[in-house]
Amino acid sequence: MQIGDAPLIYYEDEAKGTHRYVGGTAYVLVDARPDEALALLDRTEALWQVLPRVLDLKELGTEGRDKLVELEQGTSILSGRYTVRLRTERYAGGKSSIRFWLDPSRPHALDDAYGSFDMEPYGDGKTLVTWKIRIDLGAGIARWLFEERIRRAAMTTPVRARGYVDEHVKKLRAQGAGK
Numbered sequence: 001m002q003i004g005d006a007p008l009i010y011y012e013d014e015a016k017g018t019h020r021y022v023g024g025t026a027y028v029l030v031d032a033r034p035d036e037a038l039a040l041l042d043r044t045e046a047l048w049q050v051l052p053r054v055l056d057l058k059e060l061g062t063e064g065r066d067k068l069v070e071l072e073q074g075t076s077i078l079s080g081r082y083t084v085r086l087r088t089e090r091y092a093g094g095k096s097s098i099r100f101w102l103d104p105s106r107p108h109a110l111d112d113a114y115g116s117f118d119m120e121p122y123g124d125g126k127t128l129v130t131w132k133i134r135i136d137l138g139a140g141i142a143r144w145l146f147e148e149r150i151r152r153a154a155m156t157t158p159v160r161a162r163g164y165v166d167e168h169v170k171k172l173r174a175q176g177a178g179k
Contacts (some may be wrong), residue, residue, distance in 0.1 A: 005029075007026050007027060007028040007158050007159055007162075008026060008027040008028075009024060009025075009026040009155050009158075010024050010025045010026070011023075011024040011151065011155070012024045012025060012134075014134060019111060019112050019136045020136055020143075021112070021134040021135060021136050022134070022135055022136075022137075022147055022148075022150075022151045023115065023132070023133040023134040023135050023151060023154060023155075024132075024133065024151065024154075024155050025130065025131065025132050026130070026131045026155055026157075026158040027128060027129070027130050027131075027158070028128075028129050028131070028158040028159060028161070028162050029122060029126050029127070029128060029129070029162075030126065030127050030129055030161070030162045030165045030166065031125070031126060031165075031166060031169070032125070032126070032127055032165050032166075032169040033094075033121070033125055033126075033127065034094045034095065034096060034119045034120060034121050034127045035094070035096075036127075036165070036169050036172055036173070037119050037127040037129060037165055038088070038090075038096045038098070038119055039172060040164065040165050040168050040169065040172060041098060041117055041119075041129075041161060041164070041165065042088050042098055044057070044059045044067070044069055046164055047069065047071070049160060049163070049164045050157060050160050050161045050164050051071070051073065051157060051160070052073070052153040052154065052156050052157065052160065053073045053074055053075060053153060054071060054072070054073055055072045055073060055074060055079055056070075056071070056072035056081070057069065057070070057071055057072075058070045060083065063085075065087055066085040066086065066087050067085070067086045067087075067088075068083055068084075068085060068086075068103065069083065069084055069086060070082070070083045070106070071083070071084065078142065078146060079109075080108075080109030080110060080142075081107065081108075081109055082102055082103075082106075082107070082108035082109055082110050082113070083102070083103040083106040083107075083108065084100045084101060084102055084103060084113070085100065085101055085102075085103050086098055086099070086100045087099050087100075093120070093121070094120065094121045095118070095119065095120045095121075096118075096119045096120075097116050097117060097118045097119065098116060098117045099114075099115075099116040100113075100114065100115060100116065101113065101114040101115075102114065110135060110136065110137060110138065111136040111137065111138035112134075112135075112136040113133070113134065113135045113136065114133075114134055115131070115132045115133035115134055116130075116131075116132050117129060117130070117131055117161065118130040118132070129158060129161060129162070131155075131157050131158040131161070133154045133155070133157070135150060135151070135154060137150065
């Protein structure tokens with residue numbers, strides 16, 4: 001796999017039981033250490049810039065190790081509100097992940113969704129960020145009309161994440177130097 005300035009994006013469809021998922025996997029390099037990338041992407045307020053078409057966002061609190069975040073995404077024509085659980089994990093060798101999944105116990109416009117940001121060291125001071133997303137819109141007109149548009153929008157997330165990290169990493173480093 002060759003990673004450069006352009007992200008590598010793989011579109012994927014998946015069927016599991018009664019669910020029909022669309023989404024994909026994408027890889028992008030960010031000019032930040034893995035701990036810096038994690039510190040920035042783990043901020044709830046980062047979701048405003050990292051996720052596409054966010055109309056509303058509320059952190060609802062925590063349950064155990066999970067942060068609960070309610071999101072509304074869409075356009076003036078169609079939007080959906082749902083709650084995700086986010087869990088941050090740190091692993092050996094500087095690797096980490098932010099996993100997320102739909103909380104089915106709360107109101108949700110999607111049938112299901114899950115995925116992750118996975119981060120690992122990649123060369124001197126860089127991080128390979130892997131974005132994985134699977135979305136099941138459920139049966140109906142939204143799937144028929146918007147599924148591919150929603151998938152394409154979801155797959156812009158790694159480029160948006162790189163932009164967010166690039167924009168904020170210098171400020172994060174300056175704060176760390178002042179401690």
